[in-house]
Amino acid sequence: MQRSHSSAGISRRTVIKATVAGALFAASGFGLARAPGARADTPVEKIFRGGTVVTVEDGQPLAEAVAVGGGRILAVGPEAEIMTLAAPETEIVELNGATLLPGFIDGHGHFMNAPQIVSWVNVSGPPVGPVTSIADIVTTIRAFMDERRPAPGEWVIGYGYDPTVLSDGRELTRDDLDPHFPDHPIMLIHVSNHGCVLNSAGFALNGIDANTPTPEGGVILRKEGSNEPAGLLMETAFLPIFANMPQPSPEELLDVLGAAQEIYTSRGVTTAQEGATHKADLEFLLRAADEGHLVIDVVSLPIIFDVPALVREYAPDFRGGTMELPDTAAQSFGRYRNGLKLAGIKMVLDGSPQGKTAFWTEPLLTGGPEGEEDYVGAPVVPPEMVTAAVAEFVDKGIQVFAHANGDAAIDMIIDALRAAGVTAADGRRDVVIHSQFVRPDQLDAYAELGMTPSFFTSHTFFWGDVHVENTGPERAGFISPVAAAYERGLRCSNHSDFSVTPIDPFLMMQTAILRRSRAGVVLGPDQRVDALTALRTLTIDAAWQIFEEDIKGSIAPGKLADLVIVDRNPLEVDPEEMLELQVIETFKEGASVYRRPA
């Protein structure tokens, strides 16, 4: 299926800049003319009726029926009215009491992790995976291998290994795995992504044995009373192993791209984000798009570190400095081609709060990862580089997506945008991805500069207790402050940062509504929001954030027919039951792209 539609919302700056030939990605053909929207005489292909339609439109939040044709929503209204549009060939989709919602938009995540994840076995504990014991790990791997049938000697990789969820009360060891899996090297990646457990075949392939010294800053767990590695490797002992793993070829990635997209469509997500795209990944995505493999839309954010390489590749005659862009660079952004769009450039300003690598202004209460006192973390890039790069992106009309978790990192991007002369009137919608430890005064600055946060409320569940310990109840209570952002008139998205947490819109909604940790502590009760606000962050406001609010994010005539049928109405369901919601069917531009197995 070849598709082409416009992202009409891209800023006027882009239009002004996009006048000269020789765009950054001209060779790859970005910047095609807009496709026309649905016209009055477009045949009605489908009518959805017989349930609840949650439009997420301000004026008309609920409706009875929706008519769809030509990939677009043609009409929304009372069932009797909509049914008058039916033609003999119109398919009537009976909702049977279920709820129709706009397709979800991934506010921030890493699409290129999806082909990897579907090739791996999930050994996480609930709610991410099925594992609560070592026996579960063995059964789960066995089932995976029975299904995939890897050749002897081929790596079997699992993710989400977490000893704290195991009822056995100890680490998994190679001895637990070896009797069951003697012929395949196995690597189970630790839930922190900082380590793994190997079986004996895995150790042998990596040449790690009793004679291998434990590297500084690393862990090689040894068998009791021996120097023989037991299974677990962490940090510097793990880095070389992961770096040496065989990488899938583009062909292998293409083979699993359908399954990868089903991670999204099975949760009702019709627009995914590749939120830190390296050059090789962009080349893969261009190919996947042009060969018609994209079922859903993918929004790509080329990562700033690879921008010089991209310029060298796509604008070989350009003679600017390291972080300068050709005048026509913006032509490459803001438009879809075959399901792929470059939205802006991704900057990374700090690390993660749970890893204590974010960058705060106030010290952590628990010190640094190595026990440092007066520890505030650190920036990932020097402020001068942020200032220079942001000035360039502003000048060239390119939206900025800045990863910033700690408030000092957030100060850096605010300072840089202010120095570049940005104001809200510019309508740039520069996104601060995560914005987790944003301060109230920084939200004011967001409003002043037209910035917009993409929050990560699932942290309240997964790491809420750690955040309270590290930063105290007040700072932790203001983590991902959705309510405070809306109070200031900001629009915001909420995200999973897939594959850091699972793509589950209902988990994101639930955590925005409850803000409750694993231990049951509510982080910032005043920042809890209602279900409609939680839903807006995954639909219309997430669309707005990427300049797609005129084609996505709500059920309204003229928008793309990106729709999802859910068994119950998330606006009505008890938030405690929200994770039980089931996606019945997902539509991308009117075409069914996922149906729940019978």
Place this chain on the structure above:
Amino acid sequence: MTLPLTVIGGYLGAGKTTLLNRILTEDHGRRFGVIVNDFGAVNVDASLIANHDGDTISLTNGCICCSATDGTAEAIARIVKRSGEFDHIIIEASGVAEPGKVARNAAGFRLPLDGVIVLADAEQLPDQAANRYAGRSVLAQLRQADVIVLNKVDLPSPARLAETRALIARHAPDVPVLETEQAHLPYALLFGVGRGAAVAAFTARSEAGRDHAAQYVAELIEHGPISRAAFEELVQEQMALAIRAKGHVALSDAPEIRHLYQKVGRRWTLVPDGDWDGEPPRTRIVTIRIREDLPNHRHAAQSTLRPPSVPFASSVDQGHTGVSNQLDD
């Protein structure tokens, strides 16, 4: 096979790229695998490029330069896979990275750490250290250095230079400081002995022939087989001022084993290094220190003690699993 690892750190403008460009292109006889963060900043004369393949530039002198944008660990893995083609790995730490942490992350690859070299901008350092975002990182870099290269000392006013020196002395009191311009330094100071006969020959040549070596004094320490305790005393007493020291050691309790001694700043290692190749066991160490009669070091024009040629003739591939002493805190 293991490759010695050097981490080069320092904030923006300190001269990392200048130094790396020189390392990549000069005819020094050592094949460096260099991992850079900012590939765009590497500005190599096209005539010196043998091959440019995506994220890797291969140079005619045997060096390669590759980008770490997809991860430093991945870049190290790529070089280690081809370790027979190189003599040494250099990782450029990003402007705010802590080079000590970069070195430690590389430890899993079992690369012996040759040294952490941190460059500092003589003019800008006080401002950088006071920067609300970068200041802590800048000071951490200085603390983690084995050697600080205070670069661009020709630019600041005398008062500013004094301020910069005082700042370094306050925050990194035990780290030797080499002052220079345009990141010019003798390779013998920057790098340890490396491995292989070609490297040894180069080391000897470079120590003997550079003009700017006039700032430094090289001395040869010779001994017969020596007890471990006596050797450690020697390290404390005769080499305390040495920025670099390298050579072979004959230990009296195992004179048949040749040991390789290397020192950079406060860090030193003593590891088995094969046998004596029929030569009589003896201890011969070259030390290099800053000339004491030069408070500002760089103004020296007079001649210097010329170092003797260094008897490093064979490989150190015995590994680094033997005795290892580190006085690095």
